Amino acid sequence: MKAAVCYAYDQPLSVEEVRLDPPQRGEVRVRIAAVAVCHSDVHRIRGDWKGRLPIVMGHEAAGVVELVGQGVRGVQVGDRVAVSLLRSCGRCAQCLSGAPHLCEGEFAIGRESRLHTMDDVDLLHGLNTAAFAEAVVVDQSQVVRVPDALPLDRAALLACGILTGVGAVINTARVRPGANVVVIGTGGVGLNAIQGAVIAGANQIVALDILEHKLATAREFGATATINAAGEDAAERVRGLTGGRGADHVLVTVGSTQAIAQGLSLLRAGGTLTIVGLPQRDALAQFSPYDLVARGQRIQGSFMGSGRLAIDVPWLADLYLQGRLKIDELITGRYSLDQINAAIESMERGEALRNVIVF
Numbered sequence: 001m002k003a004a005v006c007y008a009y010d011q012p013l014s015v016e017e018v019r020l021d022p023p024q025r026g027e028v029r030v031r032i033a034a035v036a037v038c039h040s041d042v043h044r045i046r047g048d049w050k051g052r053l054p055i056v057m058g059h060e061a062a063g064v065v066e067l068v069g070q071g072v073r074g075v076q077v078g079d080r081v082a083v084s085l086l087r088s089c090g091r092c093a094q095c096l097s098g099a100p101h102l103c104e105g106e107f108a109i110g111r112e113s114r115l116h117t118m119d120d121v122d123l124l125h126g127l128n129t130a131a132f133a134e135a136v137v138v139d140q141s142q143v144v145r146v147p148d149a150l151p152l153d154r155a156a157l158l159a160c161g162i163l164t165g166v167g168a169v170i171n172t173a174r175v176r177p178g179a180n181v182v183v184i185g186t187g188g189v190g191l192n193a194i195q196g197a198v199i200a201g202a203n204q205i206v207a208l209d210i211l212e213h214k215l216a217t218a219r220e221f222g223a224t225a226t227i228n229a230a231g232e233d234a235a236e237r238v239r240g241l242t243g244g245r246g247a248d249h250v251l252v253t254v255g256s257t258q259a260i261a262q263g264l265s266l267l268r269a270g271g272t273l274t275i276v277g278l279p280q281r282d283a284l285a286q287f288s289p290y291d292l293v294a295r296g297q298r299i300q301g302s303f304m305g306s307g308r309l310a311i312d313v314p315w316l317a318d319l320y321l322q323g324r325l326k327i328d329e330l331i332t333g334r335y336s337l338d339q340i341n342a343a344i345e346s347m348e349r350g351e352a353l354r355n356v357i358v359f
């Protein structure tokens with residue numbers, strides 16, 4: 001089978017024949033139908049996060065189960081599934097307390113590779129997955145069945161980009177009906193946070209960005225007001241929209257420490273700032289602990305929308321089929337695996353919300 005391998009940073013991926021072992025105990029092999037190019041893939045491929053090579057990235061995928069290892073329950077050969085980087089053991093303290101996205105369990109893939117070059121060099125499973133390939137072997141907890149009516153290129157987006165944005169609002173921030181919400185950044189995750197705020201029944205849903213065409217898209221996704229931070233005083237606008245109080249929730253979906261500081265300036269007393277976008281690993285943000293205490297505010301991080309795949313993916317799939325969740329509009333371009341470098345470059349130029357590799 002073919003995979004797109006990263007051998008060196010700043011070089012195009014090499015699309016070539018590789019060898020994939022059969023699934024071991026608790027693992028499944030999925031024939032990939034579609035895999036989206038996510039910013040996390042690009043960061044790793046370009047060396048922003050360093051780490052070992054060679055690696056096969058790709059973690060936002062969907063396909064059909066073609067082999068199951070011993071002890072696999074819940075999925076069968078022929079099932080259509082979304083594939084996620086999230087994996088959970090179901091037995092550790094995090095899993096048992098309802099936070100499987102923070103699972104502390106151990107998994108064979110990671111210590112060992114199921115993926116090798118034809119010269120027998122082990123390839124790393126990028127983000128536990130390695131889905132820039134015609135097939136993957138992953139832990140059974142990483143796959144979840146999707147409805148027959150849901151096309152697999154749409155299903156691919158559910159278990160990462162959409163879950164990260166919608167889940168940050170619903171699972172992590174627990175936005176209540178009537179809350180006033182500000183979303184900073186209107187890329188893929190930001191638009192999904194806006195959709196999440198609509199689903200939560202928020203009152204004001206204020207999108208903040210610096211590009212007019214992105215703010216127009218934010219309105220299509222449900223923003224009730226937009227602020228162009230390049231020319232407007234964001235704090236004054238947000239106060240004007242919230243009876244002078246500030247936002248109940250601010251979600252920062254861009255990986256910028258300045259955006260975090262700006263987010264705090266938009267928050268009401270007692271409000272919550274949720275950080276969703278990943279800044280550089282060594283970045284430090286500044287804030288006033290005094291203000292935080294005096295105003296009773298909270299800052300929290302949201303990893304993968306605090307997602308629980310078995311609950312959230314079927315729910316999001318149903319929302320799409322009911323016409324209450326936009327996915328089609330998130331897909332900018334479709335590419336073959338051989339065109340993967342073009343798909344990545346288009347994303348880096350800022351042209352795409354999501355480019356999807358289809359097989």
Ligand SMILES: [Zn+2]
Pocket residue numbers: 038039040041059060160161
């Ligand atoms: Zn992703």
Ligand SMILES: [Zn+2]
Pocket residue numbers: 088089090091092093094095096100103104105
């Ligand atoms: Zn666990």
